[in-house]
Amino acid sequence: MLRYILKRLLIMVITLWIIVTLTFVLMVTIPGSPFNSEQSSNETVQANLERHYNLDKPYHIQYLLYIKSILTFDFGPSISQPNQGVNDLLGRGFPISFELGIVTIIVAVISGIILGILAALRHNRIMDYLAMGVAVLGISIPNFILATLLIQKLAVDREWFPVATWQGPEYMVLPIIALATGPMAIIARLTRSTMLDVLTQDYIKMARAKGLSPWKIIFKHALRNALMPVITIMGTLLAGILTGTFVIEKIFAIPGMGKYFVESINHRDYPVIMGTTVFYSAFLIIMLFLVDIAYGILDPRIKLHGKDGD
Amino acid sequence: MGKDNILQVKDLHVTFSTYGGTVKAVRGVHLHLKKRETLAIVGESGCGKSVTSNAIMRLIPNPPGKITKGQILFKGTDLTKVSEKKMRSIRGVDISMIFQDPMTALNPTLTIGTQLTEGLRQHHKNISRQNAKEKALEMMEIVEIPNAMERFKQYPHQFSGGMRQRIVIAMALICEPELLIADEPTTALDVTIQAQILELFERIQEKTGISIILITHDLGVVAKIADRIAVMYAGKIVETGTKRDIFYHPQHPYTKGLLHSVPRLDLEGETLEPIEGTPPDLFSPPKGCPFTARCPYAMEVCNKVFPVHTKLTKSHEVNCWLQDERAKQTLAEVAK
Ligand SMILES: Nc1ncnc2c1ncn2[C@@H]1O[C@H](COP(=O)(O)OP(=O)(O)O)[C@@H](O)[C@H]1O
Ligand SMILES: [Mg+2]
Numbered sequence: 300m301l302r303y304i305l306k307r308l309l310i311m312v313i314t315l316w317i318i319v320t321l322t323f324v325l326m327v328t329i330p331g332s333p334f335n336s337e338q339s340s341n342e343t344v345q346a347n348l349e350r351h352y353n354l355d356k357p358y359h360i361q362y363l364l365y366i367k368s369i370l371t372f373d374f375g376p377s378i379s380q381p382n383q384g385v386n387d388l389l390g391r392g393f394p395i396s397f398e399l400g401i402v403t404i405i406v407a408v409i410s411g412i413i414l415g416i417l418a419a420l421r422h423n424r425i426m427d428y429l430a431m432g433v434a435v436l437g438i439s440i441p442n443f444i445l446a447t448l449l450i451q452k453l454a455v456d457r458e459w460f461p462v463a464t465w466q467g468p469e470y471m472v473l474p475i476i477a478l479a480t481g482p483m484a485i486i487a488r489l490t491r492s493t494m495l496d497v498l499t500q501d502y503i504k505m506a507r508a509k510g511l512s513p514w515k516i517i518f519k520h521a522l523r524n525a526l527m528p529v530i531t532i533m534g535t536l537l538a539g540i541l542t543g544t545f546v547i548e549k550i551f552a553i554p555g556m557g558k559y560f561v562e563s564i565n566h567r568d569y570p571v572i573m574g575t576t577v578f579y580s581a582f583l584i585i586m587l588f589l590v591d592i593a594y595g596i597l598d599p600r601i602k603l604h605g606k607d608g609d
Numbered sequence: 610m611g612k613d614n615i616l617q618v619k620d621l622h623v624t625f626s627t628y629g630g631t632v633k634a635v636r637g638v639h640l641h642l643k644k645r646e647t648l649a650i651v652g653e654s655g656c657g658k659s660v661t662s663n664a665i666m667r668l669i670p671n672p673p674g675k676i677t678k679g680q681i682l683f684k685g686t687d688l689t690k691v692s693e694k695k696m697r698s699i700r701g702v703d704i705s706m707i708f709q710d711p712m713t714a715l716n717p718t719l720t721i722g723t724q725l726t727e728g729l730r731q732h733h734k735n736i737s738r739q740n741a742k743e744k745a746l747e748m749m750e751i752v753e754i755p756n757a758m759e760r761f762k763q764y765p766h767q768f769s770g771g772m773r774q775r776i777v778i779a780m781a782l783i784c785e786p787e788l789l790i791a792d793e794p795t796t797a798l799d800v801t802i803q804a805q806i807l808e809l810f811e812r813i814q815e816k817t818g819i820s821i822i823l824i825t826h827d828l829g830v831v832a833k834i835a836d837r838i839a840v841m842y843a844g845k846i847v848e849t850g851t852k853r854d855i856f857y858h859p860q861h862p863y864t865k866g867l868l869h870s871v872p873r874l875d876l877e878g879e880t881l882e883p884i885e886g887t888p889p890d891l892f893s894p895p896k897g898c899p900f901t902a903r904c905p906y907a908m909e910v911c912n913k914v915f916p917v918h919t920k921l922t923k924s925h926e927v928n929c930w931l932q933d934e935r936a937k938q939t940l941a942e943v944a945k
């Protein structure tokens with residue numbers, strides 16, 4: 300187990316390094332610079348600024364400076380907002396994005412599993428068709444369209460919820476519905492199909508033959524096994540929700556990390572791009588790692604070994 | 610027959626509604642079983658053995674399955690009539706069942722200990738964790754699992770097929786039921802393990818006095834431990850008798866066919882011949898004897914009317930026109 304974790308940590312570091320390198324290559328190859336907008340057209344001012352941010356140095360030096368900033372976790376000041384450090388932006392944006400993401404995941408997982416179980420238990424009956432109808436809609440409607448629809452119908456026409464920003468629980472409802480519906484639908488469909496499969500297994504029949512209550516059979520025997528595939532796709536869903544937050548934060552004007560990330564790319568704000576990329580990637584990689592650990596804990600047949608073929 | 614039967618099945622009919630039509634899987638099964646008795650139900654696969662045993666446990670999935678007719682009297686109570694809640698208190702406590710494949714009958718995500726004790730804890734609400742564990746360890750000893758203490762904490766994948774079947778047996782017996790239904794309990798195991806499991810059944814029966822219904826498609830398996838044998842074909846019991854009756858005086862051509870298709874030590878040199886042909890389609894089973902199409906001795910009447918029940922001796926009964934003098938008369942009646 301320890302060996303497995305150490306091995307995974309090493310792989311995580313290498314993955315992160317590859318991401319950082321690719322980001323750097325992309326940054327220096329896309330045209331444009333932080334300073335070629337009209338307000339700093341003065342050549343000497345621009346040269347001074349470039350020197351200040353080390354942009355006049357050869358690429359390999361710049362690359363090493365970035366690596367150093369990552370290792371010390373100090374990305375320096377933002378270029379477009381020089382009075383803000385990148386760390387300050389992350390510190391302000393992350394809690395909001397994290398809240399949005401975590402609540403979305405919880406909502407998506409719980410409602411998706413419940414919907415999937417109901418559909419499986421009422422297989423080929425109205426509840427099943429209803430749940431799967433909702434799921435198909437949820438999968439086929441992109442979150443940004445759902446978001447605009449929700450704003451129009453529930454915030455503008457009805458004024459039940461605030462239109463945008465992030466100031467309290469009622470502000471969370473619409474963005475979370477918009478972001479959670481897709482993953483919920485995927486989880487619901489997966490739970491239903493694996494649940495249907497599991498319910499025909501011999502150990503379920505055996506559990507019934509033991510005289511266990513339906514409640515115990517579903518939650519103790521069936522669900523545990525039916526959730527394995529759901530856990531497997533959690534990684535992909537997490538990545539989807541994470542990228543979804545960029546769009547949803549933009550639409551609802553939520554001051555999370557996504558906002559800084561998108562803006563930093565528009566402004567070629569290199570330190571912020573690097574800071575947010577590293578942060579997002581590290582976060583996702585760690586989450587994927589936790590998903591794998593959870594998988595190993597839930598399924599005793601999976602041994603987390605350091606070596607293959609152990 | 611009569612009062613000393615622990616189980617009596619009368620005229621049981623089970624059907625399944627499918628998209629292709631209605632499958633008449635069990636079509637009028639009669640069975641009876643005494644205390645301490647082992648009844649083997651034998652027949653080719655697809656003849657309705659599992660459906661019969663699931664019906665006794667009321668474990669037929671509905672839909673598509675349904676018990677359409679008949680009675681299942683367990684110690685006088687008709688199980689086809691009791692509520693699902695009452696049935697749950699019977700399953701595992703009075704009647705237990707074990708299934709063919711021990712590799713899939715245990716939940717891979719729960720420990721052996723959890724799975725062994727959960728039946729006890731379900732049915733004896735106030736049993737302590739410790740007492741349940743002690744009882745489970747005792748059961749593991751009875752089914753001869755070494756290192757019970759350690760094994761208790763392990764998961765199914767850490768057990769071999771034979772060991773798993775022992776666990777399943779322990780699980781089925783932990784609440785001390787009076788009837789055990791074993792649906793092909795050794796089919797998935799190798800021959801040596803098969804013999805061990807069958808011996809285990811015998812020893813348990815000696816110790817506890819449990820009645821056993823042993824379902825198998827292999828007459829070789831029942832030769833050792835069955836007291837009586839019921840031969841099943843296309844949803845009906847076609848011959849029943851003591852082990853002696855069936856092995857030494859088989860009367861139904863199907864029973865004879867089955868006997869010819871198993872290797873026997875006492876008939877050395879005889880060649881094994883499988884029964885030619887296949888069982889009839891249960892969507893629209895034939896009106897007469899379902900074995901007619903495969904029977905070398907089929908008569909005109911066999912095609913038209915299902916054979917009457919003929920009692921040959923006190924223990925030996927058969928449904929075959931060859932055994933009944935009423936054949937001619939019946940044919941004449943049908944012809945009119
Ligand atoms: N759930 C079901 N749906 C439709 N038909 C079924 C179902 N279960 C069993 N049957 C049918 O009932 C018949 C008897 O099956 P079964 O009792 O399993 O045979 P076996 O004697 O091999 O145990 C078979 O023809 C099978 O197709
Ligand atoms: Mg069967």
